[in-house]
Amino acid sequence: MSEYVIKGGKKLQGEVIISGSKNAALPIIAASVLNTGKTTLYNVPEIHDTKMMFEILKSIGGEVVKKKNKIIIDTSKINKFEIPEILMRQMRSSVILAGALLGRYHKAVFSYPGGCDIGTRPIDLHLKAFEKLGINISKNYGNISCNCDKITGENIHFDFPSVGATENAILASCLAEGTTVITNAAREPEIIDLQNFLNKMGAKIKGAGSNKIEIEGVKNLKDVSYNIMPDRIEAGTFLCVAAITNGELLLENTNPYHIIPVLDKLEEMGCKIETEKSKIKINAEKKLKSVDIKTMPYPGFPTDMQSIFATTLTTVKGTSMIVENIFENRYKYVQELMRMGAKITIEGKTAVIKGVRKLYGANVKATDLRGGVALVLAGLIAKGNTTVENIEYILRGYENLEIKLQKLGASIEKK
Numbered sequence: 001m002s003e004y005v006i007k008g009g010k011k012l013q014g015e016v017i018i019s020g021s022k023n024a025a026l027p028i029i030a031a032s033v034l035n036t037g038k039t040t041l042y043n044v045p046e047i048h049d050t051k052m053m054f055e056i057l058k059s060i061g062g063e064v065v066k067k068k069n070k071i072i073i074d075t076s077k078i079n080k081f082e083i084p085e086i087l088m089r090q091m092r093s094s095v096i097l098a099g100a101l102l103g104r105y106h107k108a109v110f111s112y113p114g115g116c117d118i119g120t121r122p123i124d125l126h127l128k129a130f131e132k133l134g135i136n137i138s139k140n141y142g143n144i145s146c147n148c149d150k151i152t153g154e155n156i157h158f159d160f161p162s163v164g165a166t167e168n169a170i171l172a173s174c175l176a177e178g179t180t181v182i183t184n185a186a187r188e189p190e191i192i193d194l195q196n197f198l199n200k201m202g203a204k205i206k207g208a209g210s211n212k213i214e215i216e217g218v219k220n221l222k223d224v225s226y227n228i229m230p231d232r233i234e235a236g237t238f239l240c241v242a243a244i245t246n247g248e249l250l251l252e253n254t255n256p257y258h259i260i261p262v263l264d265k266l267e268e269m270g271c272k273i274e275t276e277k278s279k280i281k282i283n284a285e286k287k288l289k290s291v292d293i294k295t296m297p298y299p300g301f302p303t304d305m306q307s308i309f310a311t312t313l314t315t316v317k318g319t320s321m322i323v324e325n326i327f328e329n330r331y332k333y334v335q336e337l338m339r340m341g342a343k344i345t346i347e348g349k350t351a352v353i354k355g356v357r358k359l360y361g362a363n364v365k366a367t368d369l370r371g372g373v374a375l376v377l378a379g380l381i382a383k384g385n386t387t388v389e390n391i392e393y394i395l396r397g398y399e400n401l402e403i404k405l406q407k408l409g410a411s412i413e414k415k
C-alpha cells in the first residue's frame with residue numbers, strides 16, 4: 001500500500017496541464033470493441049482505471065500498444081465475451097464493456113462491478129436498457145449472462161439519468177437494426193465525447209448533451225483516431241487546490257464550459273476566475289466566504305467535486321452546507337477530515353461544515369477516489385505533516401498528482 005506524505009502550509013502557484021478525462025476515456029476504450037479493427041487514442045490519462053480497462057480488453061483477445069503519446073487498440077482478434085470477475089471487481093466502469101460486446105457480438109458475460117464504495121451502486125438501469133433492446137439476461141451465482149440473436153432499436157426511458165446506463169444503452173444500440181431513442185438520458189460532457197468518438201467511427205448518434213439521444217443503427221464502423229476531452233474533475237480539483245491554499249493557478253488543456261457550476265461556486269466564495277477557450281486562471285488570495293452546495297446530475301454541481309469542496313470549506317469562516325443527492329454513502333472521508341481538526345456534522349444527505357482556523361497534520365486513510373484526493377488538499381494546508389494512506393484509490397483517477405503538485409510548490413512525496 002502506498003501513501004502520500006505532505007508537509008502543509010506552502011502557497012501554491014504556477015501552471016498545471018490538465019490530463020485527459022478518466023470518465024470519457026473509459027467508455028471510449030470500451031467503444032473501440034464495436035469496430036473490428038484499430039482505434040488510435042490520444043490524451044488517455046495514465047491512471048490505474050485506464051490500465052485496468054486495457055487489461056480487460058487484453059483478456060478478451062484485444063491488443064493494446066502504447067506509442068509515445070498515443071494508444072493503439074486492435075480489436076480484430078477478440079474471441080472471448082466474458083469479462084473476468086477479478087478485473088470486473090476492480091472497477092465499476094468495466095460494466096460498460098458489456099454494452100460494447102453486446103452491440104458487436106450479441107453476447108456478454110460479466111459479474112456485478114466493483115469500484116469506489118460510495119453507495120450501493122446498482123446496475124438495474126443498465127440491465128433494463130439491455131432488456132428493452134431485446135437482450136435476454138440470466139443471473140447465476142452473481143454472474144450475469146446476456147445474449148440475443150439481434151438487437152432492434154427501441155425507446156428507452158431512464159427513471160434517473162444514469163451516466164453509465166446511458167453510455168451502455170448507446171453502445172448496445174450503435175449497430176442495432178432501426179433507431180433507439182433514449183429519454184431522460186444523462187447529459188454529461190463525457191457522453192458528448194462518446195457520441196463524437198462513435199460518430200467519427202461512422203455511427204449515427206445525435207442529441208448527446210440533451211436528455212434525448214437518438215441512435216440510428218449502422219452496419220459497420222471504421223478505424224479512427226481520437227483525442228479524449230480534458231478531465232473536468234481534475235480541473236475542478238486543481239481549482240480547489242488554489243482556493244484552499246489561497247494560491248494562484250493557471251490551468252491549461254481544460255474546458256471552462258464543462259465546469260460552470262464549479263466556477264460559479266468558486267466565484268461565490270470570492271475567488272477571481274478568468275477563462276479563455278482552453279484555460280482557466282484562478283486567484284484565491286482574498287479571504288474566502290462560506291457557501292451552500294447541492295449535488296445534482298449534470299449540468300448541476302458534480303457529485304465528484306463534493307468532498308473536494310467540503311474540504312476547501314473546512315477553513316472558510318462561517319457555516320457551509322452541502323447536500324449530496326447522487327450517492328448515499330459519499331461522506332466517508334469526513335471522519336478522516338475530522339481527525340485533522342475539521343468541524344463537520346452529517347445528517348443523512350446533509351453535511352454542515354463550521355469553518356475552523358486551522359487543520360492539523362495527521363495519519364489519515366483514503367476511503368475512495370475523490371474523498372482520498374480531498375484529504376491530500378487538507379494536507380496541503382494542515383499544520384505539520386499529513387500521511388494519506390491507501391492512495392491506491394487516488395491513483396485510480398489522478399495522473400501524476402504528486403508531480404503536478406510539486407511543480408506548483410507543494411511539499412508532497414509518494415512512498
Ligand code: UD1
Nearest residue numbers: 023093121122123124125126161162163164165304326327
Ligand atoms: C459516473 C462517473 C462517476 C460519477 C457519476 C455521477 C464514470 C466512470 N463514473 O458513475 O465518477 O460520480 O457518474 O456523476 O463515468 N444508479 C442506479 N441504477 C443503475 C445505475 C445507477 O440506481 O443501474 C444510481 C446510482 O446508484 C447513483 C446514481 O444512479 O445513485 C448515479 O449513478 P450513475 O450516473 O450511473 O454513475 P456512474 O455511471 O456509476
